[in-house]
Amino acid sequence: MSKTTIKNEQNFVKKKPYYEPVGDEIAIFTAAYKNQLPILLKGPTGCGKTRFIEYMAWYLKLPMVTVACHDDLTASDLIGRYLIKGGETIWVDGPLTSAVRHGYICYLDEIVEARKDTSVVIHPLCDGRRLLPIEKLGELLEAPSSFCLAISYNPGYQSVLKDLKQSTRQRFVALEFDYPEAATEEAIVIRESGIDQSIAHKLVKLGHMTRNLKGNGLEEGASTRLLVNAGKLIHSNVTPVNAIDTAISQALTDEPDMFQAVHELSRSIF
Amino acid sequence: MANQSRQNLLYRIRIQKDLEEITGPALSRHSNLEAIISKIANLNDQQQVFIYQWAQLIADSNAELAAHFISFVPKAFDCMIDADVQKWIDLFLKRYDNYGLGKAIISLEDIDGFADEQKNRGVRCSLQQTNLFLQHFIRGLGGRELKIASHDETYTNTEGLFLPESISIFPQPKQNFTLYKLTAAHLWAQTWYGTWRIQVLEKLTTEYNDQKSLDIFNRLECIRLNHCIARDFPGLNREFSEFEHRDADVVILWQLWRDRAGPLSDPTSTGMDTIKNINHFLDVDLPTLQPYQGEIFLDRIRETMLSRIKQEQIAFQQSLDKLRDENAPKNQTEDDDFVPKQMLEVSEGDSSDGEPSETNFQLTLDGQPIELSDDLKNLAGSIMQDFGEIPDQHMEPLEQGEYSDALQAQHGESEGDPDPDLNETGTFQYPEWDCTRQRFREDFCTLRELVVPPGNESFISETLEKYRGALRTIKKCFEAVLGESRPQRRQPEGDDIDLDAIVNAHIDLAQGKDISDHLYTNYRNQERNVAVMFMVDMSGSTLGWVNNAERESLVLLCEALELLGDRYAIYGFSGRTNKRCEVYSIKNFKENYSLEVRQRISGIRPKAYTRMGVAIRHLGQILQKTHARTKLLITLSDGRPEDYGGYKGQYGIEDTRHALLEMKQSGVHAFCITIDSEAQEYLPHMYGTANYAVIDEVKKLPLKVADIYRRLTT
Secondary structure, X not given: OOOEOOOHHHHOOOOOOOOOOOOOHHHHHHHHHHOOOOEEEEOOOOOXXXXXXXXXXXXXXXXXXXXXXXXXXXXXXXXXXXXXXXXXXXXXXXXHHHHHHHOOEEEEEOHHHOOHHHHHHXXXXXXXXXXXXXXXXXXXXXXXXXXXXXXXXXXXXXXXXXXXXXXXXXXXEEEEOOOOOHHHHHHHHHHHHOOOHHHHHHHHHHHHHHHHOEOOOEOOOOOHHHHHHHHHHXXXXXXXXXXXXXHHHHHHOOOHHHHHHHHHHHHHHO | OHHHHHHHHHHHHHHHHHHHHHHOHHHHOOOOHHHXXXXXXXXXXXXXXXXXXXXXXXXXXXXXXXXXXXXXXXXXXXXXXXXXXXXXXXXXXXXXXXXXXXXXXXHHHXXXXXXXXXXXXXXXXXXXXXXXXXXXXXXXXXXXXXXXXXXXXOEEOOOEEEEOOEEOOOOOHHHHHHHHHHHHHHHHHHHHOOOOOHHHHHHHHHHOOOHHHHHHHHHHHHHHHHHHHHHHOHHXXXXXXXXXXXXXXXXXXXXXXXXXXXXXXXXXXXXXXXXXXXXXXXXXXXOOOOOOOOOOOHHHHHHHXXXXXXXXXXXXXXXXXXXXXXXXXXXXXXXXXXOOOOOEEEEEOOOOOOOOOOOOEEEEEOOEEOOOOHHHHHHHHHHHHHHOOOOHHHHOOOOOXXXXXXOOOOOOOOOOOOOOOOOOOOEEEEXXXXXXXXXXXXXXXXXXXXXOOOOOOHHHHHHHHHOHHHHHHHHHHHHHHHHOOOOEEEEOOOOEEOHHHHHHHHHHHHOOOOOOOOOEEEOOOXXXXXXXXXXXXXXXXXXXXXXXXXXXXXXXXXXXXXXXXXXXXXXXXXXXXXXXXXXXXXXXXXXXXXXXXXXXHHOOOOOOOEOHHHXXXXXXXXXXXXXXXXXXXXXXXXXXXEEOOOEOHHHHHHHHHHHHHHHHHOOEEEEEEEOOOOHHHOHHHHHOOOOEEEOOOHHHHHHHHHHHHHHHOO
16 A cells, blocks of 8 residues: 655745734744644634744744635545545545644644534544544554644634534633734735735724624624735725725625625725 | 687686586685686696596595695696606695595695605605614714614714704715715714813803804814814715815805814814814804704703713723722632722823724723723723713722622522422422522522413414515525535435445455445435524513514514424523522423414513523423434523522622533533623623624514524524
8 A cells, every 4th residue: 555645845834924923922832832732723714813823834844734624524534535546545644644644733724614523533632642543544643742733713603503612622722813903903914915004004994993893784894814905906006995895895795785884984084 | 819819718718617617616716716727728738638637536536625736736737747746646635535635735735845855856865775874884983882863953962863864955866875974974073083072061061052152163163073084084074075065155154264263173182172262253154054064952962971971980880890809819808908909090002193092091900901891892982982081080999889780698589478389290499509609509499380371363473474574584594504405425325426435345345344335425405403492581671562572583483493493492481589480381392383382472471580590490401301413592581680589680690600501511502682782791701702692672683583593503
């Protein structure tokens, strides 16, 4: 039986990702990593969770494997499976197994979206044992000291089916993320999109306005990511109001009254 | 020529004769009959035929009305298009049918008003159309929650924006819509940029409470606010300038005022500076108010503000007291005198651009910054809007006696209540969590399970009729939930080959083992495996429309749940003292949604108090006995737990919280839907931050409940 491995160099974060720290999250992550503790990133969509983990992968100089979880993601999608190749069945490591085997960072994005059985396979990896049982191979893989598991989760979802079980969450060091303070957010928008300070200031202001509407017609306010997207369009010479309509208002809502409200709010500041 | 005029005369006489025949003597009584007839004679043939026909038809109902019609119809044709004349007839005939001759004639004679309305109809923008948009828009701008309502006068009382019912000033509907937006935004600016700071209000009330001064103040404030808006909202500012008066005299006068009030353009100027300027303008003519400007009603603002300030001060002090309690060092002696004073301080945060911002402050306890709840932030924001700062008296601890949440000694049942028979069927004993003792009071509560007596079934059909449209939408959403298909793997038959299974089979084959025949993937809808218990608040406080809304919600919900096939039960709860806790069965898990169940829903009536903990324990137990992968306990409530004999405030909340924690441990998910606007103070503590929904209007409850349920379980 032959083995396929994922090449290490492909998973390195080569360029330093831009990340604006908002607190002592870098120090905490580093400390947790040194103590071989898994990390849970909590926070609303688009507030910088994934960017943070990329930054940490660069900072710790570790390759990173990211799995975007979806509602049909099963445990074997993470661990691996046999495939038929030329009349032979060969085993292919899943992303999690590969990360454990080589001592990478494994980042499971939006873990609650995945099927319930996935959370069970990560349990033995997340406590003192740091083991990944691979049932189909009859193997018990021990994680090397460089391996790090991080998962992300948006606590704002009000679905009982998308809740993280206590037995899972109590294995993690949790870092809470929120949208950054206005000045930091402004700096991020400027840096990411290349627009000038006055426009970034207005975009951030609009972001705060839409966040005022959260729970009153909007499920979420505009995330930093959306502000950056709008900024990029503006930087490419789309008029601000059009950019906001397409990158923010339409992304936030389908409801005509709400769309118009966000549209008029953007017109009022530009 | 003489011949021609003779013919005209004959023509007019014939018309008069014809019409008099239709209306009888009624027409002859009209004084200027000749003038009317000659006007009719000048109309074209088609219009004349129209008049003859309608005169006849109206006369069949009432000859007097027909005579009135004839005398006014020339004017109608004069100022309206023909189609609108028909509408005018329809309107006064409708009046006649519904209210009689008098009202019909009034509406018939008001041709000008009717014509105006017809002209404006295409351009009018009504508050009803724009309300939702304005609500979102104003909320987005920030600050205290402002209600939007229609009123004859346009003004704000600092808690609501009162706007005209409709606007038809401009020829384009879009312009009228924009004027709504600008009017609302300008009133919002008064609340945001400190027009109604308490100091300003007091000064105006004591020294400038005459109409002339207030008129000047209103115009000067408009100038100051426009400067503020121009700084923060350039887009809005452009629109404000577009909608200003165009009349040359008015424009010049406003410019004069702006020039004289130059210092008000300073970013640091406040409402107090505006007041200082009033005396400089006593000798100048008042410019007309801008179209987007409202009026000022000092007394209404005063009344609203003073009552709010008092309430908010108490609420703020209570919250701070709670903060102090929570952060108090644990190893304190009981003796109050020796407790070191905790220093709560408020400091203004960094403001990069000098904008007023409700989040621009930081609360520190003994020098340590404290993270505030959203609720407290909003409260502090509202206080800052009134004062421009958090006043010192707000930071002081509350005097004893006003803090109603304080723990009270628990006493058991009230005297005189006979001990219920414990051997009675359907009687249960439950413990209660006593947070003062940090212990359970074993068998403290006695609970009986009763059945709701059936009510009038017509309530159900009325509700279904009332929400016909909404129900269709709800059902559609629920069907969409059902429509979601998920592959089921390793099936004995199915739509697709399960590669995993085939590969495994190969391996097994190679190893000489038996092959499983579960080799297919099936895309059939996965069976939902949800059991849900609805716990309905039947306390006395639900009397009236809350009770109605609860019942309506249940009807809609049952209709939707029948579609989903989820197992569900509905129980009401109430009680008076620990010995008389009651749950009322409306539908248990085994029952179908039968006529009897419907009648019980209709028969739900408010009872006594809200002892929630024991009801949760009992109903949770019933829920646990059902077999389902997901178990859900949803509470419909209108307020915090409260019962006779000390079960209120923190005690009630802690017991309920403990009961919910017990449920959670046994795998039941709890969720609360409430209409209590203060719920954010205690619900996050009881249910967890994401496990409740506050519905701001009772009316919306029936529509929201089904929607929340759908979101919860998909």
